[in-house]
Amino acid sequence: MHLVIIGNGITGVTAAQTVRRLQPAARITLVSDESEHHYSRTALMYVYMGHLRYQDIKPYEDWFWKENRLELVHGTATALDADQHQVQLSTGQTISYDNLLLATGSVSRRAGWPGQDLLGVQGLYGLPDLAQMERDTQGISRGVVVGGGLIGVELAEMLHTRRIAATVLVRDQHYWGSVLPPEEAELVDKQFRQHDVDVRYRTELREILGDTDGRVRAIVTSQGEELPCQWVGLGIGVTPNLSLAQSSTVETDRGILVNELLQTNLPDVYAAGDCAQHRQPGAGEVPIEQLWYTGRMQGETVAHTICGRPTPYRRGVWFNSAKFFNLEYQTYGQVPARTPTDIESFYWQHPTGNCALRINFAPTPMML
Amino acid sequence: MEVTSDHSFALAQAPLPVTDAKEKATLAAVALGLLALLGAAFDDDGERARLSMYVALGLISGGTLAWAWYKFGQGEAGVKQNNLWLRASTSRGAIAWVTGLVLTGFYVLLYWFPQYLENLIRTLDPFSQALRNRAADQWFLYGTFYTLAVLLMGGRALWKYRHSRYQLIRTLSVMFFQLGFAFLLPGLLLFFQQPEFYFSYFWPLKYDYLFPGGVADLVKNGGLGVFMVFWGAIMSLVATPILTYFYGKRWYCSWVCGCGGLAETAGDPYRHLSDKSRAAWRWEVRLVYPILALIVLITVLLWVNQLYGSFLGEIGNSLNKFYGFAIGAVFSGVVGVGFYPIMGNRVWCRFGCPMAAYLGLLQKHFSRFRITTNGGQCISCGNCSNVCEMGIDVKQYAQRGEPIIRASCVGCGMCSTACPRGVLNLENAPERVGIKHRNSFTPIRCGY
Amino acid sequence: MGLRLRQAVCENWIKTQTPIHTVIGRLKTANFDPEFYRRHEPAIQRQFAEILAVKR
Ligand SMILES: Cc1cc2nc3c(=O)[nH]c(=O)nc-3n(C[C@H](O)[C@H](O)[C@H](O)COP(=O)(O)OP(=O)(O)OC[C@H]3O[C@@H](n4cnc5c(N)ncnc54)[C@H](O)[C@@H]3O)c2cc1C
Ligand code: SF4
Numbered sequence: 001m002h003l004v005i006i007g008n009g010i011t012g013v014t015a016a017q018t019v020r021r022l023q024p025a026a027r028i029t030l031v032s033d034e035s036e037h038h039y040s041r042t043a044l045m046y047v048y049m050g051h052l053r054y055q056d057i058k059p060y061e062d063w064f065w066k067e068n069r070l071e072l073v074h075g076t077a078t079a080l081d082a083d084q085h086q087v088q089l090s091t092g093q094t095i096s097y098d099n100l101l102l103a104t105g106s107v108s109r110r111a112g113w114p115g116q117d118l119l120g121v122q123g124l125y126g127l128p129d130l131a132q133m134e135r136d137t138q139g140i141s142r143g144v145v146v147g148g149g150l151i152g153v154e155l156a157e158m159l160h161t162r163r164i165a166a167t168v169l170v171r172d173q174h175y176w177g178s179v180l181p182p183e184e185a186e187l188v189d190k191q192f193r194q195h196d197v198d199v200r201y202r203t204e205l206r207e208i209l210g211d212t213d214g215r216v217r218a219i220v221t222s223q224g225e226e227l228p229c230q231w232v233g234l235g236i237g238v239t240p241n242l243s244l245a246q247s248s249t250v251e252t253d254r255g256i257l258v259n260e261l262l263q264t265n266l267p268d269v270y271a272a273g274d275c276a277q278h279r280q281p282g283a284g285e286v287p288i289e290q291l292w293y294t295g296r297m298q299g300e301t302v303a304h305t306i307c308g309r310p311t312p313y314r315r316g317v318w319f320n321s322a323k324f325f326n327l328e329y330q331t332y333g334q335v336p337a338r339t340p341t342d343i344e345s346f347y348w349q350h351p352t353g354n355c356a357l358r359i360n361f362a363p364t365p366m367m368l
Numbered sequence: 369m370e371v372t373s374d375h376s377f378a379l380a381q382a383p384l385p386v387t388d389a390k391e392k393a394t395l396a397a398v399a400l401g402l403l404a405l406l407g408a409a410f411d412d413d414g415e416r417a418r419l420s421m422y423v424a425l426g427l428i429s430g431g432t433l434a435w436a437w438y439k440f441g442q443g444e445a446g447v448k449q450n451n452l453w454l455r456a457s458t459s460r461g462a463i464a465w466v467t468g469l470v471l472t473g474f475y476v477l478l479y480w481f482p483q484y485l486e487n488l489i490r491t492l493d494p495f496s497q498a499l500r501n502r503a504a505d506q507w508f509l510y511g512t513f514y515t516l517a518v519l520l521m522g523g524r525a526l527w528k529y530r531h532s533r534y535q536l537i538r539t540l541s542v543m544f545f546q547l548g549f550a551f552l553l554p555g556l557l558l559f560f561q562q563p564e565f566y567f568s569y570f571w572p573l574k575y576d577y578l579f580p581g582g583v584a585d586l587v588k589n590g591g592l593g594v595f596m597v598f599w600g601a602i603m604s605l606v607a608t609p610i611l612t613y614f615y616g617k618r619w620y621c622s623w624v625c626g627c628g629g630l631a632e633t634a635g636d637p638y639r640h641l642s643d644k645s646r647a648a649w650r651w652e653v654r655l656v657y658p659i660l661a662l663i664v665l666i667t668v669l670l671w672v673n674q675l676y677g678s679f680l681g682e683i684g685n686s687l688n689k690f691y692g693f694a695i696g697a698v699f700s701g702v703v704g705v706g707f708y709p710i711m712g713n714r715v716w717c718r719f720g721c722p723m724a725a726y727l728g729l730l731q732k733h734f735s736r737f738r739i740t741t742n743g744g745q746c747i748s749c750g751n752c753s754n755v756c757e758m759g760i761d762v763k764q765y766a767q768r769g770e771p772i773i774r775a776s777c778v779g780c781g782m783c784s785t786a787c788p789r790g791v792l793n794l795e796n797a798p799e800r801v802g803i804k805h806r807n808s809f810t811p812i813r814c815g816y
Numbered sequence: 817m818g819l820r821l822r823q824a825v826c827e828n829w830i831k832t833q834t835p836i837h838t839v840i841g842r843l844k845t846a847n848f849d850p851e852f853y854r855r856h857e858p859a860i861q862r863q864f865a866e867i868l869a870v871k872r
Contacts, residue, residue, distance in 0.1 A: 040747065040748040040749050040750060042747040042748070043748070043749035049451070050449070050450055050451035050452050050455075051450070052453060052749075052754055053453050056750045056754050057750050058750075059750070059763060059767060061646060187817055292747045292748075293745075293747075296744070297744075316827075317826075317827040317830050317831060319743070321745050321790065322789075323788040323789070325444075326444055326445070326446030326531070327818055328788070328789070328790050328817070328819075330745070330789075330790060330819070330821055332823065332826035332827060346836070346867065348856075348859070348864075354818050355819050356817040357817070357819055357856070357860060359836065359839065359840075361836040361839075366835055366836040367833045367835045367836060368830050368833055368836065368839060533853050534850045534851050534853070537852050742822060742823050743824055744823065745823060781850060781851075785850070790848060793850060794850065794851060
């Protein structure tokens with residue numbers, strides 16, 4: 001069996017490892033264009049902040065790939081021919097596959113703001129973004145971060161370590177309004193305040209203004225206020241990377257559509273991770289999961305199916321974690337931003353405001 | 369998308385935020401202090417040299433503490449690693465090489481050319497008289513500098529890690545043992561005409577404590593000497609296995625030991641420099657266990673000679689001489705500390721220390737200690753591996769949801785402190801088997 | 817927030833729909849904070865008891 005995987009992110013790499021374990025004889029090829037070896041996207045911020053170097057965020061040493069007979073191709077897959085079971089590469093090469101896994105991840109979302117293509121406006125998703133941020137934030141005095149989610153707070157922290165004043169625009173009335181209840185959001189807000197980050201709630205970006213060289217000079221908020229700045233970070237989320245999928249007859253919506261076995265509409269073509277959209281997500285689950293953890297779980301699951309052990313993807317008990325400056329966050333199960341009326345919520349907070357615990361439960365009978 | 373290869377992916381080196389005036393002032397004080405120290409070293413006039421020395425110690429101490437407070441003592445408590453790999457001093461830049469050369473040079477003078485340190489040694493005479501009732505020698509100079517380094521940089525560690533109670537208590541512990549057990553107490557023993565004995569060092573690290581010659585020397589001193597021999601033997605052969613069974617090797621390496629104490633305080637800025645590669649791990653195994661075997665062999669040979677007459681000739685003694693030079697002086701001193709800024713702060717502990725090897729074997733096979741990983745929360749960011757001074761690639765275990773049971777782990781707890789996802793925890797729980805592995809996948813080959 | 821909890825324990829509680837009293841009572845088993853960290857379970861349990869008392 002020759003398995004070809006497009007994308008060497010956590011999804012593709014987990015699938016490759018699992019297939020190697022299940023089928024020691026399989027031939028496995030990983031095609032990816034961003035980096036020669038798998039690296040941890042989640043750790044990009046630590047490279048910018050100087051905690052780590054690029055080689056430190058590679059989860060495996062370079063010998064790992066060869067010793068486990070995982071063939072690496074550094075290039076872009078430009079076209080997919082499902083009838084011929086072939087993938088066309090930017091290098092001019094064509095690879096034939098028995099099974100193909102699309103694990104192409106995401107791209108940063110842009111909302112179509114005027115001025116969003118100016119120099120100094122960017123998202124943060126991959127290595128090119130990191131290099132660009134490194135280049136464009138040198139010697140500047142103020143940056144504006146758009147988006148009150150996880151990437152938004154990371155960008156603010158990154159600027160903070162270079163002593164660049166940061167303003168964060170948050171659409172909701174509190175931080176990460178879609179996920180955090182107000183009490184927890186207040187704790188994050190405290191972190192922002194302690195780190196001198198200027199956060200504007202209920203504020204959106206209206207327009208980005210440039211100077212004569214095509215560089216960012218200021219932004220205008222939805223309130224009409226003009227804020228001078230030399231860099232704008234977009235942290236408003238990511239959207240599935242469909243560039244390869246769209247070269248073929250694979251069915252897509254926002255992401256690549258898959259069933260619960262993570263199969264696409266084409267034979268022997270699978271999709272998993274950030275780029276996949278579940279046709280029928282489980283109750284209370286979202287159709288597109290954009291997390292490191294879900295990428296890993298989907299990669300492991302799809303590997304079983306590819307190896308002839310059809311395994312439906314089950315999310316299991318939801319969990320996630322993050323860190324907001326110095327504040328760690330962990331969550332297990334469903335803890336929505338607004339507690340539903342049929343659920344009781346117990347919330348405890350330490351007087352210092354440095355830690356807190358929330359447990360949601362059904363009032364009758366009183367259980368989780 | 370732009371194609372970036374691993375090799376070409378080098379970020380345009382960011383200019384660091386400029387060191388501000390206040391920080392510069394504290395560093396200037398330290399630099400002046402070092403200059404005054406140099407002055408004292410070259411001044412043949414005893415009075416003046418002593419004055420220089422006091423000025424030097426004052427400036428270095430004040431400057432270091434002020435700098436540490438300024439850098440780490442202010443603002444919110446939390447992980448403070450910014451620019452670690454960007455600064456020349458902590459990323460094998462020019463400053464690091466100079467620091468390494470100076471340290472190495474100092475050790476070379478100390479071991480083989482103490483005559484060049486004579487002026488400095490003499491400046492400590494009054495202090496040595498007061499503490500030990502005798503003139504200072506090169507080892508007293510060394511002990512004073514060493515203890516001062518542990519205390520001053522211990523202050524820095526206390527500020528830097530003040531968000532972690534584990535780190536606070538552990539740092540206080542190494543400071544206490546260095547000052548009390550490895551400096552003041554041996555001095556006081558001398559004052560009372562007793563043998564200079566270190567209650568916090570044991571065979572096989574302090575190998576001569578169980579050599580026939582060492583034992584004989586101690587026993588000569590009557591009751592207290594006999595107790596010291598007894599203490600040394602019990603600690604090495606009975607207490608060590610028991611304590612390691614319950615707490616892991618950390619009870620010694622990162623809580624009590626003086627070498628560990630220096631590594632955890634003065635060496636803390638260099639902990640990330642230890643090599644995490646599999647190749648380094650292979651060197652570790654190749655070196656540290658043979659060294660343990662060698663010192664055990666030497667001990668046995670010497671005892672055999674002692675008990676059955678010297679039919680083995682001088683083998684034991686010559687081996688001992690060789691060991692003292694190659695391992696005791698060159699490895700533990702010159703390389704062990706001199707190379708801090710280049711190879712990390714635990715070079716000796718990791719590649720050379722027979723005590724660490726002995727404790728490590730116990731920890732791996734007969735101990736409750738381990739670092740547990742919390743389910744599937746790891747994001748493979750690599751912060752844990754980065755801060756591991758023993759060069760363990762911690763994330764290899766964490767990203768697979770496996771507990772870390774490694775001979776070399778000294779239990780400093782920094783991986784747990786640095787992890788942004790709360791994945792790691794040091795535990796002494798009774799059951800080691802049946803630890804749940806959440807991530808069922810196990811990559812096929814990981815070395816180790 | 818600012819606390820580390822054991823994933824295996826929490827998942828098990830959620831999966832088995834453990835009664836809230838049991839969870840609060842056994843909070844300690846879920847604690848994953850490093851050694852010597854201040855333990856907050858007593859304060860949490862006290863607050864839970866107070867809320868319950870008010871409700872009754
Ligand atoms: C800054 C940042 C921080 C994050 N932090 C967290 C976190 O703390 N916790 C968490 O759970 N999640 C986090 N995430 C999200 C997480 O990183 C992603 O969900 C995860 O990396 C997705 O993995 P993947 O393998 O599906 O895709 P990716 O990691 O995106 O990998 C896909 C790879 O495929 C390549 N590729 C795409 N198309 C082609 C093609 N046609 N030819 C060749 N190669 C191609 C891409 O270049 C990319 O390298 C973070 C994301 C970012 C950007
Ligand atoms: S254990 Fe923590 S620090 Fe280590 S790689 Fe995983 S998330 Fe990062």
